[in-house]
Amino acid sequence: MNNRGALEIRNVRKTYSGKDKDIHVLEDINLSINPGEFVSIIGLSGCGKTTLLRHIVGLEAEYEGDILLDGKRLNGPSLDRGIVFQDHRLFPWLTVEKNIALGIIGKTEKEKKEIVDSHIELVGLNGFGKNYPYQLSGGMSQRAAIARALVNQPKILLLDEPLGALDALTRMYMHRELERIWKKENITMIMVTHDVEEALYLSDKIVVMSAKPGRIQKVISVPLSRPRDRAGHDFADMKESVLEEFMLHTEHHFSFAI
């Protein structure tokens, strides 16, 4: 199953023509993501990370360069890529079940029900299928949104700050859940975030982007073993090295070796 979901981004640039001058949202983006990898894109607001994600999912169609999924140039949305938005975007007029079933086509009612049930199970929403979005908490809504994005068994799941609106504890809990779902589904996941710890906890690879123009500053691979220990020494070290990219690391004037 591991020969799917390889993403190749080559010389991608995106320019909006403004009144006086052009705005370079993305410039010279080169990145390759292996099948089954968990990659985080991290950067300050306005660095184009969400734009890049929208290009990958196909909501923004015009771009220079190539974005290739398993060798094929992407052009518009397709069912082989799922997305979870920051605001869960569940349809409030539909139950959780019906929201999850939205993307399923060409199946009998029975097959549909099986797919929906198994995905409700996958994201741990058992017993909430008949509820409406207004009856769910933030975390539960995002679980439902993840299930909705996964029903078509996409090769890649894109996550646009999916946990940004949740409280800190729920977010940590959802990190574990995301990791579990990622392992179980064995798919490529690309997440946009501005939470360094979140990126470190989940990712095989962290892409640091800088703004104006939006370009990749550094790609950091995270070789830590899973499940990761947030309190561990290696984790803290890695966190420092990522924060260094943003000039946010702690200045150590002396270092002691024991």
Added chain:
Amino acid sequence: MNAIIDKAMLKRFVEGSILPVMLLLIWYFLSKARIIDALTFPSPSDVLNGFLKVWKEGLLAENLLISIIRVSKGFLIGASVGYVIGIMIGMSRIAEKMISPVFNAVRQVPIPAFAPLLVLVSIGEPSRVLFIAIGACYPVALNTVEGIRSIRKEYFEVGNVFRFGRIRRFLKIILPSSFPSTLTGLRIGLSVSWLLVVAAEIFISSGGGIGDMMWACRETSNIDLVIVCIVTIALVGFTMNYLMQKLEIIFSKWRLTR
């Protein structure tokens, strides 16, 4: 039935009844003290006797039924046309540009101003029904357009990700999310229809109906029966509006989200 709900409803009923009961008492005593002349304005007991008379004769029920059937026809035609116009304006820019100016111009004409023209169409039932239909059409169209306009663009993006075509976009997004707004239009449209049926029956008379009956009673100076008709019109209109409001609440439950 839940006892708490019954209690609350009873309280509302009692509170709402205070004013009409007081007015009734004032009217009763004014008649009793002969401050109001019984010849020019009937007493409550006269009106009650009049009511019992026309009820026993079946005159009231018969005319009421004629009006209700008439309203149903006019409302159904008007609401359907209004809905189609609303959907077209709401969904298509070209339709909006073509239809909106005409629609907004025609909307400025008071409905009674159409009466002389409608008599040219026919002198009987069709012109009365059409008269009602014109009035029912506007609120349904306007509220449907408003409902479609207020759909968040983000939901359409979800549709794009799942590659919704026109039909699914309509059935899964536009129709359900604009429906509560349409229902508001239907409620207003029904109220307008009920107002207009009385006018239609007076303008285009001798077709039966509660308005026709009221006018006939006026000609024969049966003021007690005129009051019976007025109260009946009020009660029926009130009930219709009440039921439509209940329906609106049921169908807008999901709106609690935002």
